[in-house]
Amino acid sequence: LNKKKKFNIEIIGTTRNRKKAEKFYSEFFQDKKFKIYETDLLNKLKIKEDLNYVIHMASLASPKYYKSNPVDVLQPNVIGTLNLMNLVKKSKIKNFLFISTSGVYGFMENKKRPNNESTFGTLDNTLPESIYLESKRMAETICFAYKNQYKIPATIARPSICYGPGIDLKDGRSFADFISNILSNKNITLYSKGKVMRNFCYISDVISGILLVLINGKNGECYNLASDKEISIRALANFLVKKVFPEKKLKVTFTEMKHKLLRTEFNRTQVDCSKIKKIGWLERVNLKNGFKRTVKWYSNG
Numbered sequence: 001l002n003k004k005k006k007f008n009i010e011i012i013g014t015t016r017n018r019k020k021a022e023k024f025y026s027e028f029f030q031d032k033k034f035k036i037y038e039t040d041l042l043n044k045l046k047i048k049e050d051l052n053y054v055i056h057m058a059s060l061a062s063p064k065y066y067k068s069n070p071v072d073v074l075q076p077n078v079i080g081t082l083n084l085m086n087l088v089k090k091s092k093i094k095n096f097l098f099i100s101t102s103g104v105y106g107f108m109e110n111k112k113r114p115n116n117e118s119t120f121g122t123l124d125n126t127l128p129e130s131i132y133l134e135s136k137r138m139a140e141t142i143c144f145a146y147k148n149q150y151k152i153p154a155t156i157a158r159p160s161i162c163y164g165p166g167i168d169l170k171d172g173r174s175f176a177d178f179i180s181n182i183l184s185n186k187n188i189t190l191y192s193k194g195k196v197m198r199n200f201c202y203i204s205d206v207i208s209g210i211l212l213v214l215i216n217g218k219n220g221e222c223y224n225l226a227s228d229k230e231i232s233i234r235a236l237a238n239f240l241v242k243k244v245f246p247e248k249k250l251k252v253t254f255t256e257m258k259h260k261l262l263r264t265e266f267n268r269t270q271v272d273c274s275k276i277k278k279i280g281w282l283e284r285v286n287l288k289n290g291f292k293r294t295v296k297w298y299s300n301g
Helices: 018-024 070-088 128-150 174-183 203-216 233-244 287-299
Strands: 011-015 034-038 053-056 095-099 154-159 161-163 188-190 200-202 222-225 252-254
Touching (some): 011 018, 095 128, 095 203, 128 154, 154 203, 161 203, 161 287, 174 188, 174 233, 200 287, 203 222
Parallel strands (some): 011 034, 095 154, 188 252
């Protein structure tokens, strides 16, 4: 927006690893309107600039961390949210946007899906795979507590599955494995029957939704952010090899997984997105174009 529309937006980011940030955002590091603090959200933040908007999305979302690093999963959501709220407590920000997840709804009957932002199911907080979802729930509660006590404007976005350029292809999620296999010209292997239903939303659509909630979202409200289109993991695998990348002549194979990844296995993740559509959101990139664009991005390095 600064370059194409001559906006005057100053962007401040935080990172624990400056070298990694430089690799990701190299084109912006020479821009005077872009500043990175090398800091950890678990420590007291010393950002001096006046802030108008805050987007908090620092979190370990991959299932591979739920058993090996559960404390590292929950801390950015709980302690990080507390520290950020305390940072802006005396500021006059326009919005504090927390990026949560549709997984906070927990397990519910299929007949209740797609569910709105007020329909919840159950989670067993004693299970290791619940650590991510329970910490997201707590972070949302922190946001509303600070909103109510300190009058900090806060909104919540609850994305479902986001895919596209920039995703860690080794993070353990099925779509990341599929992309990795396609790039390596290897058959796609399923470690289950692949019957669970998912709704994959391309990254540019997720970003547009986040920005809409940031600017147009109502104080104290939550917004689902997901594709309306459901597809099973098995159907997605077959769709990719037969319809999207037929030239690679790949197959879908099945095997039993020796070391199952710890994850919360919802049968469906479909949510009702009518609320975010009322503030202007539209899904623009379909599944075929989204995966084509993703594979092209990784192929080009």
